[in-house]
Amino acid sequence: KHQFHTDASSTFVKTSQPFVIFYGSGSCRGYIGTDVLNLAGLVYPTQGFGVSTSIAEVFGYQPMDGILGLGWPALAEDGVVPPIQNLLDQLDQPIFTVWLDRHVKPVEDKLGGLITYGGLDDVNCDAQIDYVTLSSKTYWQFPMTGFSIGSYSSNAKAEVISDTGTSWIGAPPAVVSAIVKETGAKYDYFNQVYAVPCIGKYPDMIFTIGGKAYNVPSIEYVIDLAIGNNCALTIFEQNGGGFGPSWTLGDTWIRTYCNIHDV
Numbered sequence: 001k002h003q004f005h006t007d008a009s010s011t012f013v014k015t016s017q018p019f020v021i022f023y024g025s026g027s028c029r030g031y032i033g034t035d036v037l038n039l040a041g042l043v044y045p046t047q048g049f050g051v052s053t054s055i056a057e058v059f060g061y062q063p064m065d066g067i068l069g070l071g072w073p074a075l076a077e078d079g080v081v082p083p084i085q086n087l088l089d090q091l092d093q094p095i096f097t098v099w100l101d102r103h104v105k106p107v108e109d110k111l112g113g114l115i116t117y118g119g120l121d122d123v124n125c126d127a128q129i130d131y132v133t134l135s136s137k138t139y140w141q142f143p144m145t146g147f148s149i150g151s152y153s154s155n156a157k158a159e160v161i162s163d164t165g166t167s168w169i170g171a172p173p174a175v176v177s178a179i180v181k182e183t184g185a186k187y188d189y190f191n192q193v194y195a196v197p198c199i200g201k202y203p204d205m206i207f208t209i210g211g212k213a214y215n216v217p218s219i220e221y222v223i224d225l226a227i228g229n230n231c232a233l234t235i236f237e238q239n240g241g242g243f244g245p246s247w248t249l250g251d252t253w254i255r256t257y258c259n260i261h262d263v
Contacts, residue, residue: 001060001065002065003065004051006033006051009035011035011036011045012033012034012035013033013034013035013046014031014033014051015031015032015033015034016031017031017032017078018030018031018032019031019032019050019077019078021050021077023056023165024166025056025058026055026056026057026058026059027055027056028050028052028054028055028056028059029052029053029054030050030051030052030053030054031050031051031053032048032049032050032051032078032080033048033049033050033051034046034047034048034049035047035049037083037086037087039083039087039117040117042087042090042091042117043090044083044086044087047083047086048078048080048081049080050077050080052066067165068083069082069083070082070084070096070164070261071138071139071140072137072138072139072140073085074137074138075138075139084096084117084263085263087117088263090118091117091118091119092118092119093118093119093120094118094262094263095118095119095120095260095261095262095263096115096116096117096118096260096261096263097115097116097119097120097121097125097258097259097260097261098113098114098115098164098254098258098259098260098261099113099114099115099116099121099124099125099258100112100113100164100251100254100255101113101124101255102219102220102255104219104224120260121258124258125258125260126258129260130210130212131210131260131262132209132210135159136159139161139162139163139245140161140162140163140259140261141159141160141161141245142159142160142161142162142209142210143157143158143159143160143209144157144158144159144160144207144208144209144247145157145208145209145211146206146207146208146213147171147175147205147206147207147208148205148206149178149179149182149183149203149204149205149206150182150183150203151182152178152179152181152182154175154178155208158172158246158247159240159244159245159246159247160209160245160246160247160248160249161245161247161248161249162249162253162254162259162261163248163249163250164250164251164254164259165250166248166250166251167234167250167251167252168234168235168236168250168251168252169205169221169234169235169236169247169248169249169250169252169253170235170236170237170238170247170248170250171235171236171237171238171246171247172237172238172239172240172246172247173237173239176194176235176236176237179194179205179233179235180194180233182202182203183196183202183203183233184196184200185233188227188230188232191225191227191232193225193227193232193233194232194233194235195227195230195231195232195233196222196230196231196232196233197229197230197231198222198224198229198230198231200222201218202218202221202222203218204216204217204218205221207249207253214256214257215256216252216253216256217256220234220252220255220256221233221234221235221252222234234250234252
């Protein structure tokens with residue numbers, strides 16, 4: 001990891017507040033500090049953030065050095081105000097746009113995506129914007145009124161979240177079972193994924209949100225993880241319900257549609 005040397009920063013302030021965050025794939029812990037945030041020339045002098053002194057082993061294998069949280073203050077650890085809220089009055093517009101590209105094979109010199117703070121990404125994203133009202137200011141959470149794939153369809157209303165920090169799509173167990181049936185997938189116990197032949201025709205996943213149907217084609221949800229001749233479905237079971245989200249629309253969804261977040 002590229003480590004943050006706190007003693008090399010004359011503006012860093014350590015607090016006595018410890019923190020610990022549990023993610024779906026591991027945890028990190030440490031203490032809260034403050035320092036100057038400079039995001040492409042947007043400056044906030046006392047941004048709070050977590051200085052990790054211990055991270056889960058799985059994070060050690062990933063290329064990222066940290067996480068820039070873009071959720072709402074209600075979710076923030078220890079009442080720390082998230083960066084986007086602190087920088088809001090400096091942005092041209094109170095929005096940020098996420099575009100993710102899809103590369104079938106890793107390409108080192110090709111852009112994998114872009115986050116545009118304070119504006120629309122009119123280079124990589126379509127001009128038409130379809131907003132849906134948030135149902136909770138915690139995650140970026142909103143209602144979905146239908147889902148279908150192949151011969152399976154459900155009109156059950158569900159709470160979903162858009163989450164850049166989740167690589168795949170989390171769905172209720174009954175829906176995952178339906179997706180497995182419609183694609184003919186088999187569970188690969190060794191790799192712990194639902195596997196299908198890489199060469200095959202698979203139906204679109206269709207999400208109904210705000211009265212509009214959004215198709216996610218198999219090129220987005222069937223990915224090659226180098227597990228023989230098979231590929232993996234980018235889905236996992238998620239137990240939610242009530243006012244919390246029962247779906248997580250991760251990078252599989254965001255690769256298909258730019259996500260514009262209106263703060």
